[in-house]
Amino acid sequence: MIPLDARTSRTMSRVRSTGTTPETRVGQALRAIGLRYRKHVRALPGTPDFANRTQGWAVLVHGCFWHRHGCKRTTTPVHNAEHWAAKFARNQARDARVEAALAAAGLKVITIWECETRDAAALQARLAGELARTPPRSDMGGR
Ligand SMILES: [Zn+2]
Incomplete structure (x- = not known):
């Protein structure tokens, strides 16, 4: 496991909890396509927003501004540019x-950007495409 600096984690969780909607939408999309998950899985590196360890995936929901998506929401403050x-x-x-x-x-890691959560149908299609076809089948009980 990777040691993450505690202050960063706290800051990030505060940021996440203020703008809950993208995360809420991702949770709804996962449920809509029949995937079960746990939220804020502390047992995994970086406490992923959604994860299912049995199925082997984690979904990270990133705010476009804080995580620098590069879309039009990725504005850069003029003051304190260096900071x-x-x-x-x-x-x-x-x-x-x-x-x-x-x-x-x-784990298979899927990053969902805030701006990708506005279209529920597209979000579900993306998650289904990435995750629904990954469950292990033939190699159950392999070793
Ligand atoms: Zn974006």
Whole structure:
């Protein structure tokens, strides 16, 4: 497991909890396509927003601004530019570490951006395409 600096984790969870809607929409989409999950799985690196360890996947919901999606919501504050640049760089570095750690733990990692959560049908199709066809079948009881 990767040690994440506690202050960053706290900040990020505060940010997440203020803008709950993208995460709520992802939860609804997962339920709509029949996938079960746990939320904020602390036992996994980076406490992924949604995960199902039995099925081997984790879904991260990223705010476009904080995580620098590159879409039109990815605005950059003019004041304190250096402060923001450093903050964004830390967020992106953390995202990369978390994704690598989850992949190393054997999980398929899906990142859903805030702006992708507005179209429920498209969101469900994306999640279904990425996750619904991954459950292990033939190699049950392999070793
Ligand atoms: Zn975006």
